[in-house]
Amino acid sequence: MNSCSQGALADRVRLSFDYYLKTLEVNGSAWGDWAGHQEKVRNLLGQVFKVEPSEIAVTTSASAAVSSIASCFDYTQKRNKIVTTENEFPTIGQIWHAQERRGARVLHVPSKPDLTVDVAALIDAIDDETLIVSVTQVCFRNGTLTELEPIIEAAHKKGALVLVDAYQGVGAVPIDLSSLKTDFLVGGVLKYMLGAPGVGFLFARHSTTQNLIPVNTGWFAARDIFAMDIHGYDPAKEARRFESGTPAIPSLYPAAAGLELLLEIGVENIYEYVSPLHDQLREGIEAMGGRVVTPAKKSNHGAMIAVASNNENAHVSALEGEKVITSCRDGNVRISPHFYNNYEDVERVLASLAKHRTFLSK
Numbered sequence: 326m327n328s329c330s331q332g333a334l335a336d337r338v339r340l341s342f343d344y345y346l347k348t349l350e351v352n353g354s355a356w357g358d359w360a361g362h363q364e365k366v367r368n369l370l371g372q373v374f375k376v377e378p379s380e381i382a383v384t385t386s387a388s389a390a391v392s393s394i395a396s397c398f399d400y401t402q403k404r405n406k407i408v409t410t411e412n413e414f415p416t417i418g419q420i421w422h423a424q425e426r427r428g429a430r431v432l433h434v435p436s437k438p439d440l441t442v443d444v445a446a447l448i449d450a451i452d453d454e455t456l457i458v459s460v461t462q463v464c465f466r467n468g469t470l471t472e473l474e475p476i477i478e479a480a481h482k483k484g485a486l487v488l489v490d491a492y493q494g495v496g497a498v499p500i501d502l503s504s505l506k507t508d509f510l511v512g513g514v515l516k517y518m519l520g521a522p523g524v525g526f527l528f529a530r531h532s533t534t535q536n537l538i539p540v541n542t543g544w545f546a547a548r549d550i551f552a553m554d555i556h557g558y559d560p561a562k563e564a565r566r567f568e569s570g571t572p573a574i575p576s577l578y579p580a581a582a583g584l585e586l587l588l589e590i591g592v593e594n595i596y597e598y599v600s601p602l603h604d605q606l607r608e609g610i611e612a613m614g615g616r617v618v619t620p621a622k623k624s625n626h627g628a629m630i631a632v633a634s635n636n637e638n639a640h641v642s643a644l645e646g647e648k649v650i651t652s653c654r655d656g657n658v659r660i661s662p663h664f665y666n667n668y669e670d671v672e673r674v675l676a677s678l679a680k681h682r683t684f685l686s687k
């Protein structure tokens with residue numbers, strides 16, 4: 326029940342680690358197979374998001390992807406304002422504030438008291454000096470989901486770019502980038518995408534970002550990786566220009582295996598399947614006097630249900646003692662079912678929560 330942090334280990338993902346080790350054992354090094362896996366992951370991500378693989382960069386984390394984006398801009402220009410929210414994962418806030426050293430201005434638009442993004446206020450904050458609007462799709466603290474379309478439309482009207490951090494949504498909430506017109510989207514494969522740490526990714530829409538050239542770079546971002554040129558910088562035309570050095574090869578194998586499984590099952594099916602489990606969780610928690618801090622409407626939350634706790638770490642440990650694996654952030658216990666959970670699992674979570682109800686905060 327902790328897919329918002331690390332997805333459960335699928336058999337084929339486990340086998341893929343073994344397969345990687347075999348490439349070392351049997352072949353010594355298997356460069357073709359290794360590089361092939363980078364391209365396989367790129368292609369699979371293209372399928373997940375319904376875009377060309379050439380618009381996908383496979384990075385080593387979401388942070389690496391955002392840093393690479395941030396390195397593209399000249400913040401000494403008038404258009405140097407970054408409009409963001411209070412719901413961002415720390416890495417997003419930190420990377421944008423790091424650009425203040427280069428002249429950027431960062432504006433956080435306050436969220437509503439229930440931690441939903443104030444979309445009207447966010448849109449109001451976007452002006453002719455806004456360079457990029459950086460917004461998280463599903464908040465890591467309580468699972469609140471932000472409607473992205475009006476934000477993207479407003480940003481584009483003012484000539485600003487949009488970056489969506491979709492890490493808490495990818496693999497759990499369907500995202501179709503052929504219709505959702507964000508310029509950038511970042512995420513990683515560790516959580517609902519069933520992979521391992523070491524693989525993040527970046528979607529960069531070719532039509533709106535092709536002229537952005539990162540200063541954060543490395544030889545795997547070069548147009549011709551094997552040109553081995555030390556006298557110039559000739560980045561790839563594709564989104565691959567946002568990559569850096571040697572990929573996290575061991576992590577590409579589980580990433581590919583997880584993404585294949587995800588595509589077989591289908592994110593739309595997962596989204597529909599998990600929804601009644603959320604309702605079951607919410608009803609059970611409220612019935613025992615707990616307070617769910619995740620918005621109730623299906624379209625307003627991701628795959629996580631967060632429960633207010635008076636001692637979040639002890640609460641998670643108590644549940645772990647019952648072999649119920651969850652995680653916590655910001656005073657909440659996060660329960661995040663996926664397609665491998667069922668009605669009985671939820672009953673078990675509820676029984677454990679009831680047993681340790683003294684941790685529930687009113």
Ligand SMILES: Cc1ncc(COP(=O)(O)O)c(C=O)c1O
Nearest residue numbers: 386387388414465492493513525
């Ligand atoms: C919403 C969100 N964004 C970004 C990150 C950080 O990703 P990475 O460690 O790959 O940079 C996380 C990780 O938990 C996250 O939940």
